[in-house]
Amino acid sequence: MQIMEVILIIWIIAALVIIFESRVYRNIIYFGIFSLITSVCFLMLGSPDVAMAEAAIAVFATIFFIICIERYYGRKGHRAEIAPVSPRNGRWFTKIVLPLAFCAGLFALFVNFMPTGDASTYLKELYLTYFSVDVGGENAVAAILLGYRVYDTLFEALILVVAVVAVAHMSWLDRMAVDDGRHSEIENSSMAVFTMRIISPIILLFGTYLILNGHISAGGGFQGGVAIATFFICRYMIYDIYDISVKKVIKLEEYVFVFIVVIAVFAVFVGSKAFLAYTFDYFTDAFHDAYLIIMNVLIGLKVACGFFIIFYRYVAIERREDSPVEISQRHQDLGGDSNI
């Protein structure tokens, strides 16, 4: 049995464990483990970029979930642990069997109509043969992201901006972030702080390396940006302050996004081969590399700002205790004397 099959079986078992675990905290931690196994699978399938992104997603999704539910379930999960899913008598048929049959039927359909032949390799050969001439660099994935499919990347960056703005403005409170440098209430374990003190500079260095070398090795703007955001989160956990103005970071992110759009459109219209042949005859390679590096740096900066804003928003606003005014407001919403 090959090692890939073993890892796949562990992967499926991890998913089943997630489904049949009823406690919320464990669910989230299992999701982190599941994502890491997935990341190993991606690495073995020959795609280190996606593996890195998946690992970053595992970290950030876990952090977001835990910050979000901490207020409502208590720190140790003792306050309102969800009861195990035990369907009441007579309802187990509609609760369990019908969904199971539905999913099994869909699975049978999927297996029946699954494409079996080899996929076309035309596009693969085209891209792999010409990307170093057309876009430059040595990483084909980065070349496709920033060269052939740059509009995809632009809209993806746009979606991230929209998400950040939505998170910043769609919360329960209309007020903006607490910018007063207030200390947080996180109970730090000294061992974790000690470890993070050692690791966080390495994380920053690693993120910078990923961004700057994104065009010749695995990595790129997104992965590096996430690593840099992780550095800021470590900094927050160590020193217990939020002294960075969230408004300024939002402004910075918006400006960076405008720069990304301008540079990408400029490169698409100006950086065509005919133009380059006349103008940058001797500097084509340098121009290409400079374009890739600048785009990677900008995207990394933007992603770092975005995740940083989301994290601060959750920590500073969502974990804040309710003021009495809001509590009474909520009781009015629920119709006076409800004590749910």
Add this chain to the structure above:
Amino acid sequence: MFFIALFGLITAKNAIKTIVFTLVMQTAVIMFWLFLSGRTGTIPPIIYDPALLYDMAAIADPTPQALMLTAIIIGISVTAIKITMLNYLFRRYNTADWELMHKLSAQEEAENPYS
């Protein structure tokens, strides 16, 4: 895998679990695409040497990888928005149980229908 997650999604009673299962479904779709593109042991599409190009079958296909990278980033953005909405629901109903939430909102609507 996708269908396991779909089963979980249908049977989940908790809102947080719903979000987790959507993430699992997304992971399953990404895994499917990468399985289409490369087999085990293919080398990553980083061409530092043009001689590598003579054995085209040994290199993983870069196109699905780039697309899946985009999909992952969009997925985490959407997840952040979902968690914000979930926070809203938490603050409003103080529970994460879909059925309880539904009951509470129906009760609220019955009490003042024009709000």
